[in-house]
Amino acid sequence: MSCAGLIHWAFAALVLVGAGFHADAQRIQLALPIACEPGHTCYIQNYTDLDPSRSARDYKCGTLTYDEHNGTDFRLPSLAVQKAGVEVRAAAGGRILRIRIDAPDGSFTKSGREAVREAECGNGVVIEHAEQWETQYCHLAAGSVLVKLGDKVELGQPIGRVGLSGLTEYPHLHFTVRHNGVVVDPFAYGVRPESCQGGQSLWLTALRSKLEYQERAILNAGFTTGPVTMELIEDGSAERQMPSASSIAIVAFVRAIGLKAGDAQWLVMKDPLENVIAETRSAPLQANKAQFMLFAGKKRPPGGWERGSYKATYVVERDGQVVLRKDLELML
């Protein structure tokens, strides 16, 4: 082999290695598009629907999606958290390709679907990234968008705040990823349509353990002073009404997401002497529930409340196994 031949082969090898890196560089690496801690201060309510038919399944073949849902929903635990302000951030560097900033907050819940026709995303931003990638951010708060068409943004840069604009019933960020104009699931890029596993995560490596799939999660849990409704949990007032020694009732409550048909639940409250003072049991669910609340309470006894530690336990059981549990404590 001549010297020229050797150089030629070395060059060919370099090109091949380069091609390998190039293919990898084409896969976008995403930062979290919202300033919260998944599983602690926000929760993934829905993933991308990977089922091409009229039914729906997420990338784990689970129930955390609905038909034709084209993104990931990062849900805040309550309106109180949303009102306090949670930043939406660019998941990668790029340029603002499309934008809408004129949608009011809460129009869907007030006026129904017609009010948000053609504007389901509400106040939204689309960022164009290198290599034909795009990310889209929906339901931003009215008046919160911080960028303009054509602006360059960096990874992690705040672009607005989570709101209630467009087709949304609860505060969340809807986040869509597209490559070459096609929606992809950032949790399972390239997954085969019929598969329940595989595909590649597009999230930055440091994020992947934080974004691990949770079949069920507890969105809210606490003690309050009276009967609980979904509205009182959603607007944050159930959590604010903490019982004291003079309260006329002590009520433990929980709201969970991702419950499945067949899940049985119970919530038990004990007084400082370990006596069960309230208990609610829910029969196995007939259908999957995107969200479900349970509460158990006790009116103040004639002699007043025993001082000390009140404990409540919430358990979801399935086939005799505990699949979700939360322990709560209140000091009086």
Ligand SMILES: [Zn+2]
């Ligand atoms: Zn969504």
